[in-house]
Amino acid sequence: MRVCYAKFLPHDFLECHTNDAINVLRSMKGAFKWLEEFFPRIWELSFYSVLLHDLGKCASGFQRDPRKWGYRHEILSTPFTAFLDLPEDERNLIALAILTHHRTLDELEEILPSGEHRAEFEDRVEELLQNRDYIEGIFFERVPYWELYFFGRRKGLFNPPEDWAERIMNYDFDSLLTWYERNSQKYWNELVFLRGILNASDHLASAGELAVRLLSDIRTAVEARVPPERWRPLQRRAGETEGNLILRAPTGYGKTEASLLWADRNAFRTKKGVASRIFYVLPYKASINAMHSRLLALFREPELVGVLHSSSAFYLYSSELEYRRLSSLYRKIYTPLKVTTPFQLMKPFFGVGFPEMGLMELTGSLLIFDEIHAYEPNVLGIILAMLELLKERKTRTLVMSATLPEFLEELLREALNPKLLTAPPEDADRFTRHRVNVIDGSMDEVEELLAEVPADGPVLIACNTVSRAMEVYSRLSEDHNAMLLHSRFTYGDREEKERNLLADLNNYDVVVATQVVEVSLDISFSTIITEPAPLDALIQRFGRVNRRGFGEPRDVHILTKGGDGDKKIYPIEVVKESLKLLEELNGKPLLESLVPELVTRAYEPLAKKLTEEVLTYREQALELFRGLKPLKGGESERRFYEMFHGLEAVPGVYQDRVLELINHGRSIEVYRYLVPVPMWLYLSESDAFHRLSDRGPGKYVLVAELEYSPELGLQREPREGGDIM
Structure with a gap:
């Protein structure tokens, strides 16, 4: 008798993979009891979905070489659901979960056994029947024992007749699809749960895991x-x-x-x-x-x-x-x-x-x-x-x-x-850590301000834009031990900078940073000089001063004038209102109990407009989400990536090194050389970008032929060449 494998390299017998997937399902049944409130028969139907999902892999072509076979095993697995002693609707739910456990219905449409594709399906069934001895003598024989293991008793719901092979050959996929079109909304939850549970059981079993994990208390x-x-x-x-x-x-x-x-x-x-x-x-x-x-x-x-x-x-x-x-x-x-x-x-x-x-x-x-x-x-x-x-x-x-x-x-x-x-x-108010100081001026006078501001340790200079931060750093670095930190460094360089700051912050007189400092580092500066911004953003920046909250409140310094590019980042009305509120507190501690009210007042000029905007997006999203059909793809996936797919590029100076990593199978290390690129920069300097390779992280590697250095980051000037050692 031939054997059938579900996985190759390493080889895994079909009955062993099925057994592993049932183990995963059993652990989910014990863990996710609340799902029964949505779908009382969820575990029984899921068991038979998992049981039959890979039977189509017994086709001889799949067993010889699944990569060259050129057919979908799910299509051959689906007809076995006809032998379940269950109501038609439940059989169809299981059949659809199995049919779509790797591809959506719209992806399968062109090859489903209908019309001209029926002949190919019948040829593939003949391949399946070449392993009939295994299917009957090994797989079918194990079903009662799997039922006993999962349910605690033999259900006897899977009963292939003697002419099962003929009935597989004659399975009506058109009727199944017609049933789906008529009932997909009625059984929306059931279809979602069955496919989701089958995917989870199959994927975890393939990964060598036999149970979901639970948290201890x-x-x-x-x-x-x-x-x-x-x-x-x-x-x-x-x-x-x-x-x-x-x-x-x-x-x-x-x-x-x-x-x-x-x-x-x-x-x-x-x-x-x-x-x-x-x-x-x-x-x-x-x-x-x-x-x-x-x-x-x-x-x-x-x-x-x-x-x-x-x-x-x-x-x-x-x-x-x-x-x-x-x-x-x-x-x-x-x-x-x-x-x-x-x-x-x-x-x-x-x-x-x-x-x-x-x-x-x-x-x-x-x-x-x-x-x-x-x-x-x-x-x-x-x-x-x-x-x-x-x-x-x-x-x-x-x-x-x-x-x-x-x-x-x-x-x-x-x-x-x-x-x-x-x-x-x-x-x-026990957490009050800062005293407000509003300074009439801008970063144009930063050298003078730095000399006047009392500080007993490193000073944080917070700018609103990368270009402004680069400009300020270039001026200060001549006379101070300074570091520049912003979003347009490679991940590797930024990681090294943050590691250096965490290891020895006192080694620096000044750190010039953009908004990245609001969220990234658990370090505490002696004081801050910051450009104006919305109050909630400023409070996040203040949080990098007197971080532990020891002793008296420490001074934080807010400039009244920002840079020309600020209006592209922050709503000017909110920035103006934030400054007005801070001027009222000038020289006073920023009591933590006042923060919620102050932030609310800062957003008052735009609150109505922002509320309307948020609600508009909410309604559009609800319309989109409610239009989704289970087991099918759609335009919404494309829209997601258009809306939220961030650009990352390798500075041109690193492209040879990156290509070498890709060619040596070390694509994970390419991330060290990627820089986040804002869409406006990509569009304004589009001639400087090209694709390096179709391999590496994501679908391709984008190269930015712009000047880059570990000191300043990615700049807007075209790259002149050279290399960084």
């Missing part, structure tokens, strides 16, 4: 870091709050611990641990990486705490973690706690990747949004649309911030109907 992990007797009132109350929550507290208050205690209170549990999938959502990669490191120290196992963003594989590689295995697992329903961007959560709603698996994982999940005020109106609108739809899927959400304007809080209240927790004024 979250409260115990928090207690190990902060003993309960040291918990602040707001942290304790967050841990007692059920349902959606908005939490306002100053920077440094311990919001992360508060959010974990809230998650512990709201999580679904089993005897083995916390089953809920928890997503900790932040806007910036640097803060995501820092939070992942912090949570990893808390829960200790990298399988329990995932990180997910566009360059997370490189972050894992740089952290000396198993980047290939972990970056793959973090994209599956495996890791219980993930630190990520909102864009990763949006993907299922736009139909990107395997959306059914993403939607299934988000069902019943816990979402923690930190720094939600940092997003543009279009992103906020999409987040609100997601939250609107997830309310119906038993998802609970915590939003926390030190600087949440009232207009945004109102939008969140409408979407979530949350409870609200705010640090009492006297409690918040």
Whole structure:
């Protein structure tokens, strides 16, 4: 009797892979009990989806060489669902999950057995029947034992008749597709769950994992870091709050611990641990990486705490973690706690990747949004649309911030109907760390200002644009030991700069930086001189002064004049109102209890307009999301990448080195040489960009033939040539 393999290199018998996938499914059944509330027969139908999903691989052509075979094994697996003693609707649900577990229906349309494609299907069935002995003597014989293992009893629902081969040959795919068109909306949830669970079971089994992971008790992990007797009132109350929550507290208050205690209170549990999938959502990669490191120290196992963003594989590689295995697992329903961007959560709603698996994982999940005020109106609108739809899927959400304007809080209240927790004024004011000093002037006088500003350590100079930061740095570096930090350095150079600052900040007199300093570094400067910006952004910048909050408030200095390019970055009305409010506080401490009110007042001139903008994007997103069909692709995936796909390029001076890495199979290291490129720069200097290769990270590597140095970063001048050693 011949054997049949499901996987090659290394080889894995079909019955072994099926057994592994059933093991994964069994662990999901034990963990995700709440899914039965949406779909009572979810586990029974999922079992038969997993059981039959790869039977088509028994075709002799697939067994000889799956890469050259040129057909889809799912099409041959689907007809076996005809032998299930189940109602027709349930058989069709299982059939559609199996048919689409690798490709969407629209991707399969051209090769499905109909009309001229029927003859090819019949030829492939003949190939399948060349391994009839294996299918009958090995696979069919194991089905009752798999049922016993999964259900605790033999169901006897899979009963191939003696003429099963003939019935496979005559399976009616047209009827299945007609049923889908008539019933896809009625069975929307069922189709999503069945495909999502089958994808998860198949992918994890193929990765060599036999079970999803659960968190141990979250409260115990928090207690190990902060003993309960040291918990602040707001942290304790967050841990007692059920349902959606908005939490306002100053920077440094311990919001992360508060959010974990809230998650512990709201999580679904089993005897083995916390089953809920928890997503900790932040806007910036640097803060995501820092939070992942912090949570990893808390829960200790990298399988329990995932990180997910566009360059997370490189972050894992740089952290000396198993980047290939972990970056793959973090994209599956495996890791219980993930630190990520909102864009990763949006993907299922736009139909990107395997959306059914993403939607299934988000069902019943816990979402923690930190720094939600940092997003543009279009992103906020999409987040609100997601939250609107997830309310119906038993998802609970915590939003926390030190600087949440009232207009945004109102939008969140409408979407979530949350409870609200705010640090009492006297409690918040214990975190007052800064005294306001408004200086009439601009960065044009930065040398004089630096000489006049009292400082007993390194000074932070915060600029609003990269070009302004480069200009200021070039002037100061002549007489000061200075460093420049902005977004247009390669990831490798920026990582080295941040490492140097963390290792020995006092080695520098001055650090000139853009907004990147608001989110990236856990360091504390003696003072700051900053260009004007919206108040919430300024408060983030102030947070890099007197970071630990020891002693008296430290002076922060805000200039009244910015640069010409500021209006492209910040709404001028909000900047003007922020300056007006700060001038009223000139010479006084910035009391933390006042921050929420001040931020709200700063945004008052634009609150109505911003609210309308956010709601417009929300309605557009809802219309798009509600139009998605399960098991099908669509235009929404293209729109997602158009909206949110960031550009990255290799400076021309590094292109030979990058090509060498690609040719030696070390593409992961290409990330060290990539620079984020804003779209305006790409469009204005388009002649300076070209493609290096169709390999490496992403679909191709973009090269920027612009001047670059590790000291200044990527500039706008065309590159003259040369090399950097």
